[in-house]
Amino acid sequence: MQNFNKLVLLFFKRFFIVLFLYQVCRLLFLYFNYGSFKEFNFVTFLGGLHFDLSAIAYINLLFALLHFLPGKFKYSKRYQLALKRGFFIVNFIFILTNFVDFEYFKFTGRRSTFGLITASGMENEIGGLLISFLKEFWYQPLLAIGLGYIFWKIIPDAKHFSKDIETTNHIGKQSFLSVFLLAFVFLFARGGVQTKPLKIVDAVKYGNTTQSALVLNTPFCILKTIGKKETLEIPKFYSEEELxxxxxxxxxxxxxxxxxxxxxxxxxxxxxxxxxxxxxxTPFFDSLIEKSLFFENGFANGKLSIDAVPSTLSSIPSLMNHSLITSSYAVNKVYGMPKLLKEHGYYTAFFHGAFNGSQNFDQYCNVAGFDSYFGKNEYVGPEAFDGSWGIFDEEFMQFFSKKMTTFKQPFFTTIFTISSHNPYTIPAKYINKFPKGKTKIQESIAYTDYALQQFFKSAEKQPWFKNTVFVLTADHTSSEPTEDKFSTNVGKFRIPILLFDPSNPSIVKKSMKNFQQIDIMPSILDYLNLPSKMISYGKSYNDKRDFVVYYLDNIYHYISNDYYLAFDGKQSIGLYNFKKDELLKNNLIQNESEVKVKLKMERFIKAYVQSFNDRMINNKLTLQ
Structure with a gap:
């Protein structure tokens, strides 16, 4: 039994070494993303241990079995060397997934899942992007190599096995202990003895919603989503009539x-x-604000580019862990501006300067009903490949302007720019022309603003210009906030949205209405006085309602008038007056004077989620 006990002790030594390395990764994650987690505390790290233990136990269940199996074969040098190497390789691969989020978290606002890491639609760009990422984040491979070296060196070896004679009695005891110990490790894996195994959403129990990503680890999020398609459930909060x-x-x-x-x-x-x-x-965009209907409280529906297209063009919010475009509901019938405007005689086209197939936008365009798609393959103009994504914004927007002149009016077109995406490449001729700004992205933002200005200079000369209404929106916020107020779960979704009609100065004003991407489709149809009947989870700019809904880290985020509510799908976990409390420091959820506000908001978000899930699951996003 002495040898068996040594192997049991060896496994748990190795297990807790991995646990220590997870804490190192959490500290590195905090270091690289400190601006998002300034209010962390001891409870945050205590919660992190809970999720780390679960992930490590899941990953090492097989190794636990291989350490605990009864039998003398375990004591051979060859077996033990193979066991050590396997333990190192498997655990180090999972440890490395944490490194992905040292930088990727800045873009997504959440830990990476299996779906995010394996998302399709980037096959053509991956080569150029990988090279540019390695150049920009050169220190990460060095950190990884250093951590891997330390990990290998501190993994204890199996030594000094005695020549015990293993009797039937010994085998019986070892078998019993093996089952007991495996059950113990499995208990770690499921997160405890509670009714249901530990879930990603449980991270909110260890702090406010902004701390969830620090509580979690990337291996846990991958394990909990691996092999799973997006499967919604229909909550039964209300009867259909009440809903x-x-x-x-x-x-x-x-x-x-x-x-x-x-x-x-x-x-x-x-x-x-x-x-x-x-x-x-953004001097040009700023000047356009003064000529437009500008929504001061504009919000994105997601944190990824792939979320923005269905939200903006089909009024479908991003209320799932996958984007609609890559989810199991991607081929659902949907309304979209292309289909609705085609009913009124419009020609429709989508432009994206990246490689064709990028982000699966071409697939979405087919579902949404666009007549034509123009990507990098269709571009005609001066050589302008940026080396990573596609055609620089200035040249592609000029191509966009010229192409529209060939379209029969009325037309509906959409263009998605690319140059202000990491690695933030701008043409060599413009190096040092634009202000660097406070963050890495801002020079490329200034370049895109210049490209936008050149587009409007060109468009103004076209016969269609004064008979056109322009809507400008960001797809999402950028990766590095410039102020603390943009790090909150409200601030990290704030984007500029404006409607510009060069022939209608009467609409020029700044609106304080809460407005988001899903409001664009009904607003355009309303502005054009086009009679329409559709499924829309947004509302027109003329609507009296003042709500915004988005989703992040398994939490539904709902804004109504001056209040922001965080709802975990079953109960409210945060209530804030976000206009008075921009940093969301004063949680009003237990405040008796705000009970009516909470209950009213809770009632709405429950109905909103139930309606969305029901129609998404049952493919009822269009009227029969």
Whole structure:
């Protein structure tokens, strides 16, 4: 039994060495993303241990078995060397997944899942991006190599096995202990003796919603999502009749006025978050604000580019862990501006300067009903490949302008820019032309603003310009906030959204209405006086309602008037007056004077989620 006991002790020594390395990774994650986690405390790290133990136990169940199996074969040098090497390789691979989020978290605002790491639609860009990422984040491979070297050196070896004679009695005891110890490790893996195994959403128990990513680790998030398709469940908060009284997505737009069939141009600007606007980096965009209907409280529906397209063009919020485009519901029938405007005689086209197939936008365009898709393959113009993503914004936007001149009016077009995406490459001729700003992205933001200015200079000369309404929105915020208020779960979704009609100065104003990407589709149809009946989870700019809904880290985030509510799918976990408390320091969830506000908001978000899940699961996003 002495040899068996040595192996049991050896396994747990190795197990807790891995646990220590997970703490090192958490500290590195905190170091690289400190701006997002300034309010962490001891409880945050205590919660982290809970999730680390679970992940490590899942990963090492097989190694536990291989250490605990009865039998003399375990004591051979060859077996023990293979066991050590296997333990090192498997655990080090999972440890390295934490390194992904040292930088990737800045873009997504959450820990990476299996779906994020293996997302399709990037096959053509991966080579150029990998080289640029290794150049920019050169220190990460060095850190990884250093950590790997230390890990290998401190893994204890199996030594000095005695020549015990293993009797049947010994084998019996070892078998019993093996089962007991495996059950013990499995208990770690499921997170304890509670009714249900530990889940990603349980991270909110160890702090406010902004600390969840620090509590979690990337291996746990990958393990909990590996091999799983997006599968929603329909909560039963309300009967169908009551549900429709609280929230009904069927939107009917009627008009007594004559339809105004202007051309519509939607410009989605990569990473053009609110934190980058009106701070000296975007002089042209700032000037456009003064000529437009500008939504001061504009919000994105997601943290990824792939979320922005269905939200902006189909009024479908991103309320899942996968984007609609890559989820199991990707081929659901949906309304979209292309289909709705085609009913009124519009020609429709989508432009994206990246490689064709990038982000699966071409697939979405087919589902949404666009007549044409123009990507890098269709680009005609001066050589302008950026070396990573596709065509630089200036040249591609000129191509966009010229191409629209060939379209029959009225037309509806969308362009998605690319140059203000990591690695933030700008043409060599413009190096040092634009202000560097406070963060890495801001020079490329300034370049895209210049490209936008050149586009409008060109467009102004075209015969279609004055008969066109332009909508400009960011896809999401950028990776590094410039102020603390942009690090909160409200601030990290703030984006600029404006509607510019060069022939209608009467709409020029700054609106304080809470407005997000899913509001764009009904707003355009309303503005054009086009009678429509559709499923929309947003509302028109003329609507009296003042709500915004988005989703991150398994939490539903709901804004109504001055209040922000965090809802975990079953109960509210945070309530804030975000206009008075921009840093979300004062949680009002237990405040008796705010009970009515909480209950009213809770009632709405429950209905909103139930309606969304039901229609998504049952493919009821269009009217029969």
């Amino acid at each position: 429709n009284r609280v929230f009904n997505p069927i939107t009917v737009l009627k008009s007594d006025s004559i339809a105004n069939k202007k051309n519509v141009v939607v410009i989605i600007l990569e990473s053009f978050g609110r934190e980058n606007v009106q701070h000296g980096q």
